Amino acid sequence: xxxxxxxxxxxxxxxxxxxxxxxxxxxxxxxxxxxxxxxxxxxxxxxxxxxxxxxxxxxxxxxxxxxxxxxxxxxxxxxxxxxxxxxxxxxxxxxxxxxxxxxxxxxxxxxxxxxxxxxxxxxxxxxxxxxxxxxxxxxxxxxxxxxxxxxxxxxxxxxxxxxxxxxxxxxxxxxxxxxxxxxxxxxxxxxxxxxxxxxxxxxxxxxxxxxxxxxxxxxxxxxxxxxxxxxxxxxxxxxxxxxxxxxxxxxxxxxxxxxxxxxxxxxxxxxxxxxxxxxxxxxxxxxxxxxxxxxxxxxxxxxxxxxxxxxxxxxxxxxxxxxxxxxxxxxxxxxxxxxxx
Numbered sequence: 001x002x003x004x005x006x007x008x009x010x011x012x013x014x015x016x017x018x019x020x021x022x023x024x025x026x027x028x029x030x031x032x033x034x035x036x037x038x039x040x041x042x043x044x045x046x047x048x049x050x051x052x053x054x055x056x057x058x059x060x061x062x063x064x065x066x067x068x069x070x071x072x073x074x075x076x077x078x079x080x081x082x083x084x085x086x087x088x089x090x091x092x093x094x095x096x097x098x099x100x101x102x103x104x105x106x107x108x109x110x111x112x113x114x115x116x117x118x119x120x121x122x123x124x125x126x127x128x129x130x131x132x133x134x135x136x137x138x139x140x141x142x143x144x145x146x147x148x149x150x151x152x153x154x155x156x157x158x159x160x161x162x163x164x165x166x167x168x169x170x171x172x173x174x175x176x177x178x179x180x181x182x183x184x185x186x187x188x189x190x191x192x193x194x195x196x197x198x199x200x201x202x203x204x205x206x207x208x209x210x211x212x213x214x215x216x217x218x219x220x221x222x223x224x225x226x227x228x229x230x231x232x233x234x235x236x237x238x239x240x241x242x243x244x245x246x247x248x249x250x251x252x253x254x255x256x257x258x259x260x261x262x263x264x265x266x267x268x269x270x271x272x273x274x275x276x277x278x279x280x281x282x283x284x285x286x287x288x289x290x291x292x293x294x295x296x297x298x299x300x301x302x303x304x305x306x307x308x309x310x311x312x313x314x315x316x317x318x319x320x321x322x323x324x325x326x327x328x329x330x331x332x333x334x335x336x337x338x339x340x341x
Contacts, residue, residue, distance in 0.1 A: 026063055027268055030083040031093040032076055033068040035196060039221035041241040042195070042258075043068055046095045048242065049260035053268075056261075062268075065089070071196060077102045084110040090271050091116060097165050103129060107277075114276040116267060119166045121280050128276040130267055132260070134283040136166040136219070136240060137173030138315050139256025139290055141322035143238040144177020145311050146254055147215045148185055149304055150236060157208025159201050159218035159226045160191040167191075167219045170240050170256075173322040174217060177311075180320075188213065198225040205229035245295050252295030254308075262289040286316045 031050060033043035050064045065083075070076045076099055083092045084106050094103050094117040103117045104124045111128055118132035147156050158174060161167045168191075175187045188211060190204045202225030205216055209229065216230045217238040227247050230237040237248045239255040263281040270279070283289025292312060294300060300308070314320035 026061060027057075027091075027272070028089045029062075029064040029091045029093060029264075029268075030089040031064060031066050031095055032070055032079055032099065033066065034071045034096045034098070035069055035221040037066060037068045039224070039242075040239075040244045040247055041219070041221040041223055043095065043221065045242045045258035046093070046260050049258075049264055052259075052261045053264060056265075073098055073102065080106055084113045084115075087113075090114060091267060093117070112276075114267070114271050116264075116277075123278055123280060127278045130277045130279055130281065132263055132281040132283075134166045134169075134258050134290060135285075135322075136170040136256065136290075137176075137322040137326070138285050139240055139292060140170035140173025141177035141180075141315065141320070142292055142308070142311050143217060143240075143254055143256065144174040144179075144187075145181055146304065146308060147174070147217065147236070147238055148178045148181035149307065150253070151185060151215050153212045153214045154182075154184065155186045155188065155208075155212040156215040156217070157205065157211070157213035158187065158189045159204045159208070159216070159223065160189060161195040161220035161222060162193055163191045169323070169326075170219050172326075174238075176322055186212075192222070194222065195220040196222050198222050201225040202229055209233050209235060243293055245293075245297075248295060250295075250297040253298050253300075254295065255293050257291040257293055258283060259289050259291055262287060285312060 029050065031046060033046060035043040037043055037047035047066060054062050067079050070079060080092060080094060080102055083089050091114045097120050099117055100120060103115050107115045107126045107129045114128050116130040116132060119134055120131055121133060123129045123131045156178060158171055160171050171189050178185050178187050188208055192200045192204055194200060201222035205226035206229055208216060215236045216226050218226050219240045224247065227237055227244060230251050231249050234251060237252050241258055243255045243257060245252055262283065311320065
């Protein structure tokens with residue numbers, strides 16, 4: 001049976017345990033990322049989380065090492081092996097689903113080292129592997145609802161990376177959010193097959209605008225291209241992973257922020273208690289691992305703000321299910337596991 005751990009308010013208790021134990025030993029994390037730590041997207045969200053943890057615990061209790069822009073898997077394997085073999089780190093993070101096979105191999109070899117990887121659910125059945133993901137469909141749905149209320153042309157465009165993981169979840173959630181307001185709004189979705197191909201993402205964004213889109217959105221580090229296109233054409237932008245406020249100028253509306261520190265703090269506490277892995281974490285709006293932020297330059301009306309608040313409350317309460325078919329599949333899987341248990 002899979003063990004799924006959804007982080008909640010118990011994080012306060014975990015934090016107090018970390019502080020008391022950190023007096024005796026510095027906790028060290030090494031994290032590998034596919035893109036730059038200032039990519040305004042996936043990698044920056046993890047880097048920001050590590051910085052937040054260090055600010056919370058203090059440099060005397062927490063240290064971290066980062067190797068970013070490691071999109072070549074063979075290079076990633078070298079770095080991850082070196083960190084695991086060094087014995088200097090209690091937790092080694094491979095922040096990217098493409099690193100899964102490497103984590104599976106190294107975790108079997110270095111059984112006294114904790115590994116974490118995402119965004120996938122699989123811990124490979126290993127007691128020293130944590131996995132994590134983001135319920136990005138929640139923020140996607142939220143952004144879709146607002147986009148549906150703001151579009152004037154009735155056409156919106158989404159530029160996605162590869163049709164897997166949180167990128168696909170975001171796209172599906174966004175489309176469903178738009179449809180919940182008006183099914184006749186056209187949602188054009190293009191997955192470019194890359195997380196980092198900025199020119200290709202830019203071309204996709206330009207095609208969306210040529211086809212009448214007055215709102216753009218997307219995920220992954222390549223969104224710097226579509227954001228530039230949105231700014232140049234004065235169309236609205238909705239983002240995910242990290243705040244893109246500084247890049248989107250006055251056309252940004254709302255951003256889904258990944259707060260990985262919410263789950264990392266619990267991992268740290270577990271590891272200090274001898275639990276090296278075997279758990280799956282998911283960021284949600286309910287556990288505040290996902291946070292919706294508005295662009296500081298966008299003036300949102302009282303009416304739209306009320307709709308936004310109602311949407312968030314509905315998702316948290318369960319009255320709104322961003323991807324119903326996925327929820328049904330998860331429930332069926334849980335019922336199967338219960339019957340087997």
